[in-house]
Amino acid sequence: MEVLELARWQFGITTVYHFLMVPLTIGLSVLVAGMQTAWVRTGNQRYLKMTKFWGKLLLVNFAMGVVTGIVQEFQFGMTWSAYSRFVGDVFGAPLAMEGIVAFFVESTFLGLWIFGWDRLPKRVHLACAWAFSLATVASAYFILAANSWMQHPVGVEFVDGRPRMNSIWAVLTNNTALAAIPHTVAGAFSVAAAFLVGIAGWHLWRGRREADEHRAVWRSSLRLGGLVGVVAFVALVVTGDLQGKLMFEQQPMKMASAEALCHTEQPASFSVLAVGDVADADCEDVKTFTVPALLSFLAHNDFSTEVRGIEDLVGEYQARYGTNYPDDPALGELAGKPIDYVPSLPITYWGFRIMIGFGALSAGAGVLALWASTSPDRRSRRRRFAPLARFRGRIPDTKWFPRMVLLGIATPFVANTAGWIFTEMGRQPFVVVPNPTGIDGVWMFTAQAVSTISAGEVWASLISLTAIYAALGIVEIFLIRKYVRGGIEGVMPPPPPDKDPDDTDALAFAY
Amino acid sequence: MDLVTVWFCVIAAFWVGYLFLEGFDFGVGMLLPVLGRGDTERRVMVNTIGPVWDGNEVWLIVAGGAMFAAFPGWYASLFSGAYLPLLVVLLALIGRGVAFEYRGKVDSPRWRRTWDRVIVLGSWIPPLGVGLLLSTTVLGLPLDAEGNRIGSAFEALRWETLLGAVALAGFSLVHGAAFLALKTAGELRDRARGLARGLLPVALLPLFGLLLLVQWQHGALWTAGSLAVAVLAAAVAWWRLAQVREGQAFAALGVLIAAAGVTLFGALYPDVLPSTVDQQNSLTAAGAASGPYTLQVITWVAAFGAPAVLIYQGWTYWVFRKRIGTQHIPQVHVPR
Numbered sequence: 001m002e003v004l005e006l007a008r009w010q011f012g013i014t015t016v017y018h019f020l021m022v023p024l025t026i027g028l029s030v031l032v033a034g035m036q037t038a039w040v041r042t043g044n045q046r047y048l049k050m051t052k053f054w055g056k057l058l059l060v061n062f063a064m065g066v067v068t069g070i071v072q073e074f075q076f077g078m079t080w081s082a083y084s085r086f087v088g089d090v091f092g093a094p095l096a097m098e099g100i101v102a103f104f105v106e107s108t109f110l111g112l113w114i115f116g117w118d119r120l121p122k123r124v125h126l127a128c129a130w131a132f133s134l135a136t137v138a139s140a141y142f143i144l145a146a147n148s149w150m151q152h153p154v155g156v157e158f159v160d161g162r163p164r165m166n167s168i169w170a171v172l173t174n175n176t177a178l179a180a181i182p183h184t185v186a187g188a189f190s191v192a193a194a195f196l197v198g199i200a201g202w203h204l205w206r207g208r209r210e211a212d213e214h215r216a217v218w219r220s221s222l223r224l225g226g227l228v229g230v231v232a233f234v235a236l237v238v239t240g241d242l243q244g245k246l247m248f249e250q251q252p253m254k255m256a257s258a259e260a261l262c263h264t265e266q267p268a269s270f271s272v273l274a275v276g277d278v279a280d281a282d283c284e285d286v287k288t289f290t291v292p293a294l295l296s297f298l299a300h301n302d303f304s305t306e307v308r309g310i311e312d313l314v315g316e317y318q319a320r321y322g323t324n325y326p327d328d329p330a331l332g333e334l335a336g337k338p339i340d341y342v343p344s345l346p347i348t349y350w351g352f353r354i355m356i357g358f359g360a361l362s363a364g365a366g367v368l369a370l371w372a373s374t375s376p377d378r379r380s381r382r383r384r385f386a387p388l389a390r391f392r393g394r395i396p397d398t399k400w401f402p403r404m405v406l407l408g409i410a411t412p413f414v415a416n417t418a419g420w421i422f423t424e425m426g427r428q429p430f431v432v433v434p435n436p437t438g439i440d441g442v443w444m445f446t447a448q449a450v451s452t453i454s455a456g457e458v459w460a461s462l463i464s465l466t467a468i469y470a471a472l473g474i475v476e477i478f479l480i481r482k483y484v485r486g487g488i489e490g491v492m493p494p495p496p497p498d499k500d501p502d503d504t505d506a507l508a509f510a511y
Numbered sequence: 512m513d514l515v516t517v518w519f520c521v522i523a524a525f526w527v528g529y530l531f532l533e534g535f536d537f538g539v540g541m542l543l544p545v546l547g548r549g550d551t552e553r554r555v556m557v558n559t560i561g562p563v564w565d566g567n568e569v570w571l572i573v574a575g576g577a578m579f580a581a582f583p584g585w586y587a588s589l590f591s592g593a594y595l596p597l598l599v600v601l602l603a604l605i606g607r608g609v610a611f612e613y614r615g616k617v618d619s620p621r622w623r624r625t626w627d628r629v630i631v632l633g634s635w636i637p638p639l640g641v642g643l644l645l646s647t648t649v650l651g652l653p654l655d656a657e658g659n660r661i662g663s664a665f666e667a668l669r670w671e672t673l674l675g676a677v678a679l680a681g682f683s684l685v686h687g688a689a690f691l692a693l694k695t696a697g698e699l700r701d702r703a704r705g706l707a708r709g710l711l712p713v714a715l716l717p718l719f720g721l722l723l724l725v726q727w728q729h730g731a732l733w734t735a736g737s738l739a740v741a742v743l744a745a746a747v748a749w750w751r752l753a754q755v756r757e758g759q760a761f762a763a764l765g766v767l768i769a770a771a772g773v774t775l776f777g778a779l780y781p782d783v784l785p786s787t788v789d790q791q792n793s794l795t796a797a798g799a800a801s802g803p804y805t806l807q808v809i810t811w812v813a814a815f816g817a818p819a820v821l822i823y824q825g826w827t828y829w830v831f832r833k834r835i836g837t838q839h840i841p842q843v844h845v846p847r
Contacts, residue, residue, distance in 0.1 A: 063612035064802045066565065067605040073572050074597060076579065077590030085658070088583020089801040096580035096809050099573035101815035107569045108824055111562035121832055451591040452659040461598045470603060472609055479616050486846020493844045505833075506841045509556045511615045 004332070005448045005457040006349040007079040012424075014071055016115045016417055017469045021065035023416050026185065027192025028058045029133035031224065033089070033126075036369065040126050046278040049217045052491045053483075054315035055146065059114065060479045064472060073099075079458060082330070085447030087149075090156050090165040095174070102139035105131045140188070141181055148177035151423070152250045160306050176250060186235035187419065189228050190412040192364045196225025197369045199484050201405035204373075204395045222373050229366025236359055241298065244306060248299040251433055253313050253341060254426035257283070257348035259295060261309045261476035268307035273353070279345040306331075310342055317341040321434060325447060333416055334447045342392035343428045351422030358415035365408040372396075514806040519582035519780060519796045523815060525577055526645065527772035529570035530679070531686075531765050535635070536564050536770025540607065540634025541680075543627060546691065546706065550623060551837045552699055557611065557630070559694040562831050564611060566824055568604070570640075580809050584658055584799030585783040592652045592660035592769070592784075593644055593667040600640035615618010618843045638674040638683040643667060646675025649725055649775050651785030654792045658799075661788060671724060678721040681714035682771075688763050689748065690732075693757040696836035700757075707760070708752045715745050726730075731780040737777065738801050741770035 011193065039047035048199045073095070076084045084091075109131035116125050149155075155170030156163035165171065200221035207215060247255045255261075259271055260278040269290040276286035293303040317339070325337040395401065427433045434443035483490055547553035557736050560567075578586040590597055610629040614622075650671050654662045660666055688707035692700055722738050730738075748763035779785075783799050786792035800806065 059612060062617065063609050064769050067608040070568075070572060070604055070608075073575050074590055074601060077575075077586045078597060078839035079591070081659070084579065084583050084587040088579055088586065089805050092576070092580030092583055092586070092801065093805055093808055093812075096573070096576040097812050097816075099569065099576040100812055100820065103569045103572055104566065104816075104820045104824070108563075108820075111565055112827055112830065115562040115831060159802075165805050165808070168808045200600035210675055250671055305687050307629055374569035451587075451594075452657075453591055453594050454664055457594045457598075457664050460595065464598065468605055472605070475609070475613065479613060482617070490846030493841070505839055507558065507835070507839050508841070510554055510840050511561050511611055 002455040002459055003453060004334075004447055006455060006462055007450050008446070010079060010458060012421075013462070014068065014075065014465055014469070015424075016420065017473070018065070018068040018072055019059055019416060019420055020042045020413060020473075021068060022140075023184075023188035023191040023412070024061050024195060025058065025065045026133075026136045026188035027190070027228075028054060028061070028195065029129075029136050030189075031192055031196070031228065032058055033129040033133040035224075036126050036129050046201070046216050046220060049214065049263060049488050049492060050221055053217070053488055054221070056197075056483055057195075057480055060476060061485065064111065064476050067472075068469065078461070079451050079453070080431075080449050081451040083444065086444055086449070087432060090149060090153075090163055090171060091146055093165065093168060094142045094149075097140035098139050098146075102142060102378045104136045105135035105457070106139065106354055110137070115509055126284060137185060140184060141177075144181050144184055145172050145174060145177040148174045148180050148181060151427060151477055152176040152246075153432060153435050153439060156439055158439055161441075163442045175228045176243075176246055176418070178238055179246055182235060182241040183243055186232045186239060187412065187416045190236065190359065190362055191234040191416060193229030193232055193366055194409050196221050197229060197365055198225075198405045198407075198409035200225060201369060201372075201395070202402045202484070203487060204343040205402045205405075207247045208395045208397060217488060219373055226366040226369035226373065229363055230370065233359060233363030233366070234419055240356075244298050245300070248307070249429060250436065251274065252308055252436075253310070253343045254343065254423075255299070256310045256313055257343045257345055257426055258352040258422065258428065259307075260345050260349040261295070261307060262311060263309040264306060264312050265295070266306035267293040267304045268295035268299070271299065271349075274349065277346070280348045308503075314341050319445065325445065330446075330452065331447055339429060339445070341429060343426050348422055349425045351418045351425070353417050354418035355422060358411045358418065363413065365405070365411065369405075372383050514803060514810060515796050515800045516780075517810065518577075518800070518806055519568040519783070521775070521817075522577050522581060523772055523776035525570060525574035529567075529574055530641075530682075530768050530772065532563075532567035532570055534679075534683045534764075534768060535690035535761075536560050536567050536687075537634045537638045537680075538681040538685070538693060540630045540672060540690065540845070541632075541684055542687055542703075542706070543631050543843075546688075546699065546702055550620070551840050553627060554615070554840050555695055555699060555835050555837055556691060556730045557614065558835055559691060563824075564747065564829055565608070568608070568825065571604075572844060577809070577813075579607055581801055581806060582796065582799040583801060584784055584794055585796075588652070588654060588658040588660070588784050588794055588799075589644065589648050591843075592654070593647050595664050596640045596643050596667055600637045600644070602641070603636035605634045607637070615843060616845060619719050628842060638679040642679030643672045643676040645679070645775065646672045646725075647735070648784050649729070649779045650675075651782075651793070652788040653788045654784065654786035654794065655788075656792050658784075658792070658794055671721075674717055674724070675721050678718035682727075682764075684714045684739040685711050685748075686761075689752065689761045689764055690756060692760050696834040699836070700834070704752055704755065704757060708749065711745065711749050712750070715776055719745075722771055726777045727734075731772070731777065733803050734774045737770045737773040738817075741767050741774065744770060764805070784844060 032051055035047050035054065036051040039051055109128045112120065113125065113128040113132060116128060149171055152174060153163065154174050155165055155167040157166050188212055200218040203218040204222060244255065258276065261268065269292045272289040272291060274286045278286055280286060295307055296303050296305040299307050322339065324336055324338050325331050325334050327333060429445050430443055431446040431449045432442065433443040539556055543553055543556055547556050585735050606629045610626040610633060614626040647667045653666055655661050685707055688703050688710060692707055693704035695703060719742065722741060726734055726738050744763045744767035748760045748767065751763060752762040781796050782793050784794040
C-alpha cells in the first residue's frame with residue numbers, strides 16, 4: 001500500500017529532522033539561562049560573553065526547530081486522518097495544552113529576550129530567558145505525554161468504537177511518560193553538553209599558543225559542558241533502566257526485538273553485539289558477545305526471570321489481537337492479509353545498541369573534558385596518575401584533538417536519533433500499542449491510521465519537505481560554523497565610537 | 512451554551528486572533544519590496560514585527576491544536592481534504608521563519624536579497640493558503656460518509672475558495688500597511704499611510720465579495736449584522752487613515768477582521784465542514800466533537816491559559832511600543 005509506506009517515511013524523516021534541532025534547543029536554552037543568571041549575580045563579564053556567544057548559536061538553531069515543528073502539528077491530520085479521528089479525544093488534549101501553555105510562552109519570551117537587552121530591566125530580561133527555556137522543557141513534557149499514550153494507552157474507556165478520555169490525570173502521569181520525559185530531557189542535556197565541549201575545546205586548542213583574552217570563557221564553557229554531560233549520562237542510565245523495565249511489562253515485543261531474542265530464555269542473557277543478520281530465522285547463532293543473565297536483570301532486577309522471546313509473543317499477539325487484518329477495503333492490499341507482529345529486527349537491535357554506545361561515547365568525552373581542564377593549582381594537590389598526567393590541565397597540541405572534540409558533538413545526536421527510531425519502529429505494526437493490562441479495544445494498526453489521500457499528494461509533500469529541510473540544514477550548519485569561528489568578537493558588538501546625540505536611541509539588536 | 516458551541520467559538524476566536532496578528536505580519540513581508548527603499552528601510556520594516564512574529568504565528572499552531580483536541584473529525588477531514596494547499600502554506604512558513612532569523616546573520620547584499628525574496632514569498636503564500644482553507648471549511652468539500660474527501664487532490668480549489676484566498680491576501684496588505692504606518696517614523700510612515708489609504712478600497716473588495724457570497728448562501732440575520740459592522744469598520748479605517756490617526760485606523764481593521772470572522776464562522780455553524788455532495792455527509796460541530804470530559808479539560812486549560820497569553824503578549828507590544836525609524840537601526844555586526 002503505497003500511501004502507507006510514503007506516509008511512514010514522511011513522518012519518520014520530518015520527525016527525525018525536527019529532533020535534531022529540539023534537544024539542542026532544550027538543553028542549550030536552559031544552560032544559556034544559567035549563564036545569564038551567573039552574569040546577573042556576579043557581574044563577571046565572562047558569563048556575559050558566554051551568554052552572548054552560546055545564545056547566538058541557540059537562536060540559529062531555535063529558528064529551525066520552530067519551523068520544523070509547525071509541520072508536525074498539522075501532519076497528523078494531513079497524512080494520518082484516520083488515526084486523528086480515532087485518538088483525537090485523548091491525543092489532542094496534550095497537544096492543545098502544549099500550544100497554550102508552552103508554545104506561546106516560548107515564542108513570546110524568546111522575542112522579548114532577543115530584542116529586550118536594552119529595553120528591559122536586567123532581572124526582567126533574565127526572567128524572560130528562564131521563561132522560554134523552561135517552556136521548551138514544558139513542551140517536551142506535553143508532547144511526550146501524548147507520545148507515551150500511543151505506547152501505553154491509559155485514562156480512557158472504549159465507547160462507540162473509539163477511546164474516550166476519562167482521566168487527564170492518568171494521561172499526564174502515565175508511568176511510560178514519567179520515565180520517557182527525564183530520559184529525553186537528559187538526552188537533550190547531553191546534546192547541549194557535547195556542543196559546549198566540542199566548540200569550547202576547539203577554541204581552547206586554537207588559542208593554545210597565544211595569550212587568548214577569552215580563554216576563561218572557553219574554559220568555563222568546557223567545564224560546564226563536561227559536568228552536564230556526565231550528570232546527564234548518569235540520568236540517562238537510571239531513567240533508561242526504568243524505561244526498560246516498563247517496556248518489558250508494557251511492550252514485551254519491543255524489548256524482545258531490541259535483543260533479537262527469538263526464543264524465550266530463563267535466565268536471559270544480554271547480547272552486546274552480533275555478527276550477521278539478526279532477522280535470521282535462528283537469530284541466536286549470530287550473536288557474538290553475550291552477558292549471561294543480564295537481560296533478566298534489566299527486565300526484572302533479578303538474575304533469573306524468564307524473558308519471553310519473539311516466537312512466544314507472536315503466538316500470544318495473534319491470540320489476542322487477531323491473525324489477519326480486517327477485510328476492509330480502506331486497508332488496500334493489506335486487507336485480510338496476515339499481521340506481521342515483529343518489528344524490523346535489524347533496526348530495533350542496532351538502534352538500541354547505537355543509542356547506548358554513542359551515549360556512552362559522549363559521556364566519555366565529558367569526562368575527558370573535565371580531566372583536561374582541571375585547574376593547574378588543584379593539580380599540585382593531587383597525586384599524579386603518570387600516563388594521563390600530561391593531559392591534565394592543558395590542551396593537547398596535536399591535530400587529532402580538535403577533530404576528536406568536534407566529531408564528539410555528533411555522538412549524542414546519533415544516540416538520540418537511534419533511541420527514537422528504536423522507540424517508534426519498535427512498536428510496529430501498531431500506531432497505538434495495546435495496553436496488555438488494560439483497556440479493551442484501544443489499539444490501532446498503523447495500516448488503519450493513514451489518510452485516504454492519493455499517493456501523489458504524499459509524494460509531493462515528502463519530496464518538497466525533504467528538499468527544503470536538507471537545504472535549510474546546510475544553511476544552519478554553515479551559519480553555526482561561521483559563528484563558532486567568529487568567537488566572542490563575532491557576538492559582542494564593539495563599543496560605540498562616539499555617542500551621537502541623535503543616535504542614543506539605536507536598538508540594541510535588530511534583524 | 513453547551514461546551515461544543517463554546518469550543519466552536521473558541522476555535523473561531525483563535526483563527527480571528529491569528530488573522531488579526533499575522534495579517535499585519537504577512538502584510539509587512541508582502542510590502543517589503545514595495546515600501547522598503549534600501550536595506551535600512553527594509554530592516555526597519557522587518558524589525559517592526561521582529562520581537563512578535565513568532566508569538567503571532569503560534570496562534571495558527573494553537574488553532575490547529577485546539578481543533579485536534581475539540582473537533583478531531585474537523586481537524587482530520589479539513590487538513591487531509593485540503594492537503595496540498597496546507598502543504599504549500601507550511602513550506603512557505605518554514606522559509607519565512609528561518610528568513611527572519613537568518614537574514615542579518617551574514618553581511619552580504621546577495622545574502623540579504625535572497626532572504627528578502629524568501630520573506631516576500633513566505634508572506635504572500637500563507638494568507639492566500641489560509642484564506643483558501645478557511646473559505647473551504649465554510650463552503651465545503653465533497654465528503655463521503657466517513658468524512659473523507661472524494662475526488663482529486665484539487666477539490667479545494669474552486670472559484671469561491673480562490674476568492675477567499677485573494678480576500679485574505681488583500682486584507683493582509685491593507686493591515687500590514689496600516690501597521691507600518693503605526694510603527695514606523697519619518698518618510699516610511701507617510702508612504703505606508705498613503706499606501707494603506709490607496710489600497711484599502713480596492714484590496715478589501717474580495718473580502719467583502721466573499722462575505723456577501725457566504726452570507727447569501729449560508730447566512731443568518733445576525734451574520735448580516737456582523738457583515739454590516741465589517742463594512743462600517745472598513746469605512747472608519749479609511750477615514751482615520753486620512754486624519755493621520757494610524758492607531759485608530761489599525762484598531763478599526765481589527766474590528767473588521769473580527770466581524771468578518773464572526774460572519775464566516777457564524778454562517779458555518781452548526782456545520783464545521785459541509786459536504787458538497789450530500790447534506791447527510793456534512794461534518795457538524797456535534798458530530799466532529801470530542802467527548803464532554805475532554806471538552807471540560809481543555810476548557811479549564813483555555814480559561815486559565817488564554818487570558819495569560821493575552822496579558823503577556825499585550826505586554827510585549829507595550830515593551831516594543833516605540834516607533835522605529837532608520838536612525839534606530841544599528842550597524843550590522845557579524846563575524847567576518
